[in-house]
Structure formats: structure tokens, C-alpha cells
Amino acid sequence: MKVLVTGGAGFVGSHLCEKLVQDGDEVVSLDNYSTGSKKNHIGGATYIKGETKNIDQLITFSPDIIYHLGEYSRVEQSFDDIEKVWSSNKDGIFAVLQFCRTVGSKIVYAGSSTKFADGGLGRSQSPYAWTKTSNTELVENYGNWFGIKYAITYFYNVYGGREISTGKYATLIALFREKYKNGEPLTVVSPGTQLRNFTHIDDIISGLILVGSKGEGDNYGIGHSQAYSVLDIAKMFGSEVKMLPKRKGNRLSASVVCDKTKDLGWSESHAVADYIRDIINADK
Numbered sequence: 001m002k003v004l005v006t007g008g009a010g011f012v013g014s015h016l017c018e019k020l021v022q023d024g025d026e027v028v029s030l031d032n033y034s035t036g037s038k039k040n041h042i043g044g045a046t047y048i049k050g051e052t053k054n055i056d057q058l059i060t061f062s063p064d065i066i067y068h069l070g071e072y073s074r075v076e077q078s079f080d081d082i083e084k085v086w087s088s089n090k091d092g093i094f095a096v097l098q099f100c101r102t103v104g105s106k107i108v109y110a111g112s113s114t115k116f117a118d119g120g121l122g123r124s125q126s127p128y129a130w131t132k133t134s135n136t137e138l139v140e141n142y143g144n145w146f147g148i149k150y151a152i153t154y155f156y157n158v159y160g161g162r163e164i165s166t167g168k169y170a171t172l173i174a175l176f177r178e179k180y181k182n183g184e185p186l187t188v189v190s191p192g193t194q195l196r197n198f199t200h201i202d203d204i205i206s207g208l209i210l211v212g213s214k215g216e217g218d219n220y221g222i223g224h225s226q227a228y229s230v231l232d233i234a235k236m237f238g239s240e241v242k243m244l245p246k247r248k249g250n251r252l253s254a255s256v257v258c259d260k261t262k263d264l265g266w267s268e269s270h271a272v273a274d275y276i277r278d279i280i281n282a283d284k
Contacts, residue, residue, distance in 0.1 A: 002026045004063040004105070006052050006096065007070030008045065009036030011162050011171070012110075012155070015205050016067060017045045023209075030058060031070060034084070035169050040162055052092035055099045062103035065212055068096050069110045071132070074169055075249045078128035089131035097142045106149035108212045111136040113154045113197075113223060117251035126249030140218055151215035153208060156223025156256065159272065160201030172230065173198065173272070176237055177279055185242040192231030192243065195253040197223040200270030210264045221257040224268050236276045 003020050007013040008029020013036070020027045021044040028046045041047055050058045052070050072078065072088040093109075100107050112132035114122045123133040136152050143150035163174030170178070176186050199222060207222035234241045258266070 001064045002028075002061060004028050004030060004059060004066045006030045006055075006066065006068050006092075007036065009033060009038065009040045009047060010069065011035075011040075011164065012158060012201065012204060013067075013069045014040035014042060014162055015160075015201050016069070016208055018042045019205050019209060021045055028059070028061070028063070030055065032088075034088075035073075035164060051087070053087065053095045055095050056102070059099065063105045065106045065108065066096065066100060067108045067110070067208065067212065068093070071110070071135075072128060073112075075114065075126045075128050075251075076247045077168060078126050079248055082127045085127045085131055089128075089135060093135045093138060097139065097148070100148050101142075101146050106151070106212075107139065107143075108208065108215070109136065109139045109150065109152045111152050111154045113156045113221065113254045113256075114251060115154065116257060117254040122251045122254060125251060129249065136218065149216070151211045151220055152218045153211050153215075153261075154219075154221040154223070154257065155204055156197040156199045156221070156254070158201055158204050159198055159275065162201075172196075172233070173275070176234060180237045180239050180279065181283060185240040186234040186237060187242050187244050188230050188234050189244045189250055190246045192229060192234075193252065194230050194250060195227040196230060196233070197225070197227050197254070197256050198233070198272040199224045199268070200272070200275065203268050203270055206269075207261050207266045210266050211261065214264045215260075219257050220261045220264075222261055222266070223256045223258055224270075224272070225256065225258075226271065227253070227256075228272065233272070233276070236273060237280065
């Protein structure tokens, strides 16, 4: 099967490329390398550098399926990066959908669990959240208007190997791991009671593959059933905790909508508490 992964040099995308190559698929990545890295390249996959909004100029074959992961994916930072958010998330999704319509590809779109945050209010709490939520509506409508095969997934706080651990785009578990190893206080944004369903990358990938092969329509959540507060996660490391002021766009909780994914045969296999315990034990 011919597969295109946008964002294939990023955290989630590189793991997806790795699994697809192992399964014998012909895999091409399209990535602008804003957060992706050549260090994440997988042997057996082909890599093209460029913006998804230029997909029709950059991709010269007809994929059987496109996993569209290559969008801007940070909440708090999106207020400062709104032009990047619009270019990547709005211009990008329209171009990808037009391409799917032209060549007949199925699209698996990676939505955001912010859509289900704080009783539905999370969908417009940040430029990132709004673009991702409105994109799920566009994918659904465009698919129905033009007969495109589509499936929409939602990730919940992914962690694991190849996470970004430093800088502006660092993700939480990797950031905590880095600070723990350096003997630095773990910084927690107030109030610290924000609930997150941390989900291991291997569970995300197994869900994505299932949705790609069997999923049709919306609401394929891929998230762990156990929620922890950010402060609880910090305390698992046993390090000093430093509280930071509240930040715009930081949701308090999100509903987990995984029933349709479980109906395909997906289940969670990893727990974040075990992952953190392994980090601590490895440091002893």
C-alpha cells in the first residue's frame, strides 16, 4: 500500500512511519521540519521537505491513504504563532483535502482532544484548538460533499520516545524527564489540577493503524482511560515542583471518546506511571 504521512519526521509521525515500513507499506513523509527532525528519519521511508499547502506540487504519486498529522500542535504557543497556525492548519488542510479529491486517497485526520475540553468550551480556547476543531468539521463535510473516504482521530497527551524535551515546543512528560535528570525543579502551570489522559506513543500508533484500515467517519479517540492532574504527574518524579502563573488556553479537563476505536479492537497497553517509574529506576 502507498502511504503518505504528513509530519512524518515529527514525534508521532516518525513512529507511524516506522510501523508502516515494518508492515511492508511504501511510505513517504511530507514535513516542513518546524518541529520534525532528520534524527527521526526511518530507514525504508522517503522524505520530502515542504509545506502541506503545496502538496499538489510536491507529491507526484497517488497515495492509497494519507495520514494528515502535519499541523501546528501547541496550545499556549499558538497565541504568539497565529500566522503559522493559520498557514499550517487552515491552508494546509484545504490543500490536502483538494489533493485527496483529485487522486482518490483516503484521509485519516489527526484532530485534537481540545475539542472535548471543559464541556465543549475548549474548542475555542486558543487559535490551535479552534483551527483543529473547525478542521474536523471541514473534513467531515468535505468528505460527504465530494465522496472522499475519511476518518478523524483524536490524540490525548502523547508521550514516549522522540518527544521534544527542550525549548518552546517541548511536551510535558519529556520536559519533566529532562528537568528531573538535570536536577531542576519541575515547572507546573497553575492551578496544577488540569486533568490529562496521558497516552503512550505505541498505543497511539496501534490506534492510528486500526483507524486507517477500518475507520470511517468521526470520533475515533485514542486516549488512556486513566486521567492524572499535571501536579500529580510532577509528584511522581519525586522532584521539587515550581508553580507557574496561569496561561491562556490551558484547559482543565477533556472527555475521552474512545468507544468507536475500541470497537475496532483497540485497547491501551501502557501506563504513564510505569513509564515514569522506569525513568527513575534507570537513573539510580
